[in-house]
Amino acid sequence: MMASVTGTGESVSAASLRRLPSYRQYLKVLQGMGREVVSCSHIGQALKLNPTQVRKDLAVTGIVGRPKVGYETEALIEAIESFLGWNNLNQAFLVGVGSMGTALLGYDQFNHYGLKIVAAFDNNPSLIGQKIHGHEVLSLDKLTDLAARMHVLVGILTVPAQAAQSVANLMIFGGIRAIWNFAPAPIEVPEGMVVQTEDLFSGFAVLSSRLAEVMGIRRKAGVNADANRR
Amino acid sequence: MMASVTGTGESVSAASLRRLPSYRQYLKVLQGMGREVVSCSHIGQALKLNPTQVRKDLAVTGIVGRPKVGYETEALIEAIESFLGWNNLNQAFLVGVGSMGTALLGYDQFNHYGLKIVAAFDNNPSLIGQKIHGHEVLSLDKLTDLAARMHVLVGILTVPAQAAQSVANLMIFGGIRAIWNFAPAPIEVPEGMVVQTEDLFSGFAVLSSRLAEVMGIRRKAGVNADANRR
DNA sequence: TCTATATCGATAAATATATATCGATAAGTT
């Protein structure tokens, strides 16, 4: 479906990438408990994942383990962070200081994810100039210049869906290279840029469907697939 | 494969389920533009998905289309909503009225997703009794009784990771059947319950990795994630 | 009316992802 970005090298599946943060989270818990080494079987048991899968996922970071023992907890955490680039901070702009934007501005752990929100923007005059969780809200029309001047690479998009593309365009003009998009709308960007769209309700759809299943609610005329054929 | 006779239908792939909300979102845009029919090819082009995949995803809702034409927009929206159970409201409790919890309490579109947050809980005395976005914050120790009394089925978990399991246990005792978990921690629940854990940073890991790629930061391997997908 | 064609619905093929297997090896045990 999608070619490797490097062209020559093998590619890491998005599925593996998405699990890395949960490994790191759990490893930090173990580290806090003073555990110095950990095996894939142990991690797999804790996170309900197949040990082979864990091993394969961790292998992408280049970590090397010891048979009969596992991996050094600290080295593994560092390998994951280094692989994801979370060991040094990227500056980020956030646009849309509403419910979602405010929540993200209030999240005090971004530095653990290699991210530092350095400015917030909105187009609502009554918000501009206010301080939200320590970040002054700036006017949207300052975004492009400021992004270019500060060499900001990451933009966080928390505006309504219908405004998403127009704000994204400002980010693109400002030289931002990666957009973390919380609006449930696809964003068009030029080659060489990254968009990650988070649709919160995609997860909720899974929950809804599974809930309907366990509650025994029939959702479709003829649950039996064969009976449904004409 | 085959649906079981017991009523638990064959389960639809999580991948398909996760795309349904984006179809619905786009269909609503089309509907707002007065478009009465739409084909899989059209949807696929707009959302950058393969038309065959779109067709297969939509088929799970039981919708029937017309060759050469496509599906009726309105019927399709209804089919998706009905399939997900989003056409009638489920009551939900939210626990943890911090940054994230407040954002969710402030989201005014939950009714479009079949969800109505009917009470919010926290264990912080200075929050209890306050009104947040129209929801009074109740003491955590009222949760279990109230959930049972009101037959609440859905719990939204927005507490720190280390508190997640203990709060989940209260939900379980109260008869809640599905937990939408925003804490980056795995939750243990009995058979017959549903947990959907949203790790916001799993998506950010994909972004980080792809950003490192396009910025030419050498790593062990390439990445094959598609920007607007999960 | 007849023909061309876009699209559906079903199925087959291709690709991606997850899991099982197996030899190698480090560390503890006899």
Place this chain on the structure above:
DNA sequence: AACTTATCGATATATATTTATCGATATAGA
């Protein structure tokens, strides 16, 4: 020192998901 065992790393197999193909059919145009 030899034996046992847990685990790694690599590879093979199994499963899931995505994409291509094909006949059927509704609609538009000749």
